[in-house]
Amino acid sequence: MNIVVCVKQIPDPAAPQSLEAGTNTLDRSGKLILDDSDAYGVEMALQLAEQAGGGEVTLVSMAPNGETAGLRTALAMGAAKAILVSDDALKGSDALSTAKVLAAAIKRANADLVIAATESSDGYTGTTPVQIAEILGLPSITFAKSVAIEGTSVKVDRQTEAGYDEVTAPLPALVTVTAGVVEPRYPSFKGIMAAKSKPVETLSVADLGLDASQVGALGGRQSITSVDEAEARNAGEVVVDEGDGAQRIVTFLENLKVI
Numbered sequence: 001m002n003i004v005v006c007v008k009q010i011p012d013p014a015a016p017q018s019l020e021a022g023t024n025t026l027d028r029s030g031k032l033i034l035d036d037s038d039a040y041g042v043e044m045a046l047q048l049a050e051q052a053g054g055g056e057v058t059l060v061s062m063a064p065n066g067e068t069a070g071l072r073t074a075l076a077m078g079a080a081k082a083i084l085v086s087d088d089a090l091k092g093s094d095a096l097s098t099a100k101v102l103a104a105a106i107k108r109a110n111a112d113l114v115i116a117a118t119e120s121s122d123g124y125t126g127t128t129p130v131q132i133a134e135i136l137g138l139p140s141i142t143f144a145k146s147v148a149i150e151g152t153s154v155k156v157d158r159q160t161e162a163g164y165d166e167v168t169a170p171l172p173a174l175v176t177v178t179a180g181v182v183e184p185r186y187p188s189f190k191g192i193m194a195a196k197s198k199p200v201e202t203l204s205v206a207d208l209g210l211d212a213s214q215v216g217a218l219g220g221r222q223s224i225t226s227v228d229e230a231e232a233r234n235a236g237e238v239v240v241d242e243g244d245g246a247q248r249i250v251t252f253l254e255n256l257k258v259i
C-alpha cells in the first residue's frame with residue numbers, strides 16, 4: 001500500500017505574522033513548520049501502511065526557499081521519503097495552481113491512496129485536495145473521521161452535521177481527514193535522527209513538466225485585493241458565584257439557545 005500525504009509547511013502560528021512587503025500574501029520567508037492539520041494525515045497513512053503489512057508513505061509538499069523543516073518532522077514520525085516542489089515561479093500561487101503542482105508531483109509517486117487534511121491552518125480555502133483529485137481523475141472523499149482499506153476499496157466514515165455517512169470508493173482515491181481521525185504520534189529521538197538521512201527529492205516547476213505560465217501568479221485565477229485586521233474579541237463576562245452560579249450558567253446557556 002503506497003500512500004502519499006500532502007503536507008503543508010506553514011509559518012509558525014505561535015509567532016507574529018506579517019504580510020510580504022507590497023503584497024497581500026503572508027510572509028513565508030522565515031522557517032516553516034509542519035501544519036498540525038497534516039500530522040493527522042501522516043499518522044493515518046502510517047497506520048494504514050502498517051495494517052496493510054507493507055508499502056511506503058511518501059510526503060508531497062510545495063513550499064518556498066527549499067524548506068524542509070516541516071517535512072523532517074513528518075519523516076521523523078515514520079514517513080519513508082518526501083517530494084518537495086520549490087521554485088521562485090510559484091510565488092503568488094492560488095489554491096488551483098497549488099493543486100496543479102501537487103497533482104504533478106503526486107503522479108510521480110504511484111500512490112494507491114492520497115491523504116490530505118480537510119483544510120490547512122494558515123490559508124484554509126479547503127479546496128486544494130479536491131482540485132488535486134479532479135486533476136488526477138481520482139474519486140475523493142472529504143471530512144473523514146475514520147478510514148479503512150477493504151481489499152481494493154477505501155471505506156470512510158464521513159463527518160456530517162447530523163452524524164456521519166459511510167462512503168466507499170475504489171482505489172486509487174483521495175481522502176481528506178479531520179483532526180481527531182487518529183492521534184498523531186510524537187517523533188521519537190531515533191525517528192528524528194533517522195529523518196535526517198531520509199530522501200527528500202526537490203523539484204522545480206520544469207522538473208514536473210509544467211509550464212511556468214500555468215503556475216504561480218501567472219497561472220493563478222484568484223488575487224487578494226485587500227486584507228483587514230481581525231475584529232478584536234470582546235472581553236468575556238466574569239460571573240462570581242454567590243450561591244446562584246449554577247442558575248446563572250443555565251440562564252446564560254438558555255439565552256444562547258443551546259439548552
Ligand SMILES: Cc1cc2nc3c(=O)[nH]c(=O)nc-3n(C[C@H](O)[C@H](O)[C@H](O)COP(=O)(O)OP(=O)(O)OC[C@H]3O[C@@H](n4cnc5c(N)ncnc54)[C@H](O)[C@@H]3O)c2cc1C
Binds near residue numbers: 007025063093118119
Ligand atoms: C491569491 C493567493 C495568493 C497566494 N500567494 C502565495 C504566495 O505568494 N506564496 C505562497 O507560498 N503561498 C501563496 N498562497 C497560498 C498557497 O498557494 C496555498 O498553498 C494554496 O492556496 C492552498 O492553501 P490552502 O491553505 O487554501 O489549502 P487548503 O485547501 O485549505 O488545504 C487542505 C490541505 O491540502 C494540502 N495542501 C494545501 N497546500 C499545500 C501545499 N502547499 N503543500 C502540500 N500540501 C498542501 C494539505 O494537506 C492541506 O491541509 C496564495 C494563495 C492565494 C489564494
